[in-house]
Amino acid sequence: GAVVSQHPSWVICKSGTSVKIECRSLDFQATTMFWYRQFPKQSLMLMATSNEGSKATYEQGVEKDKFLINHASLTLSTLTVTSAHPEDSSFYICSARETGDYGYTFGSGTRLTVV
Amino acid sequence: DAKTTQPTSMDCAEGRAANLPCNHSTISGNEYVYWYRQIHSQGPQYIIHGLKNNETNEMASLIITEDRKSSTLILPHATLRDTAVYYCIVMGNNNDMRFGAGTRLTVKP
Numbered sequence: 612g613a614v615v616s617q618h619p620s621w622v623i624c625k626s627g628t629s630v631k632i633e634c635r636s637l638d639f640q641a642t643t644m645f646w647y648r649q650f651p652k653q654s655l656m657l658m659a660t661s662n663e664g665s666k667a668t669y670e671q672g673v674e675k676d677k678f679l680i681n682h683a684s685l686t687l688s689t690l691t692v693t694s695a696h697p698e699d700s701s702f703y704i705c706s707a708r709e710t711g712d713y714g715y716t717f718g719s720g721t722r723l724t725v726v
Numbered sequence: 727d728a729k730t731t732q733p734t735s736m737d738c739a740e741g742r743a744a745n746l747p748c749n750h751s752t753i754s755g756n757e758y759v760y761w762y763r764q765i766h767s768q769g770p771q772y773i774i775h776g777l778k779n780n781e782t783n784e785m786a787s788l789i790i791t792e793d794r795k796s797s798t799l800i801l802p803h804a805t806l807r808d809t810a811v812y813y814c815i816v817m818g819n820n821n822d823m824r825f826g827a828g829t830r831l832t833v834k835p
Contacts, residue, residue: 655825704769717769
């Protein structure tokens with residue numbers, strides 16, 4: 612089946628620095644990928660839709676200048692958390708769908724801790 | 727997108743069937759019902775999906791009512807490894823997947 616790889620699985624960074632998270636579709640091409648954020652004991656919240664070759668679509672309330680999304684190829688989308696602060700500490704998850712499949716495959720997630 | 731309502735938590739005895747309900751009374755005719763589960767600190771895992779008919783795969787069965795306003799996910803023989811948060815999701819016309827609060831299923835020995 613379809614596999615989505617997310618890297619890194621965890622990262623600790625200092626406040627004010629930027630962190631890049633990669634999401635790769637390993638054995639299929641994905642024109643659309645989705646980015647989610649999940650705080651402890653809460654559900655996944657859709658942050659943005661990443662479209663290959665075009666600008667990402669952000670959900671209301673998500674700062675596009677803070678969460679930079681680049682979907683430069685059909686197998687890779689990146690999420691950069693710029694000028695990270697402790698409140699950005701969260702579990703970030705991406706998903707993608709192989710053409711012809713009905714469901715979405717999710718990455719294993721990235722736990723970001725900003726200190 | 728149609729909103730879903732699920733119980734906050736459920737318990738199930740190991741080896742017994744786990745029946746997880748979901749209400750989606752505002753579902754549209756062409757919207758699918760998906761079930762995913764999330765084990766702690768992992769990404770969600772696809773379980774099953776359906777439109778109108780009941781569906782079964784190696785993981786679970788999905789029973790959708792005739793009016794499509796509710797569905798039930800059935801894990802026929804729950805094991806301890808089935809302890810997770812289960813999400814019922816209605817796939818919108820724009821094909822994005824939005825999660826509700828889900829049901830925390832605890833399988834007990």
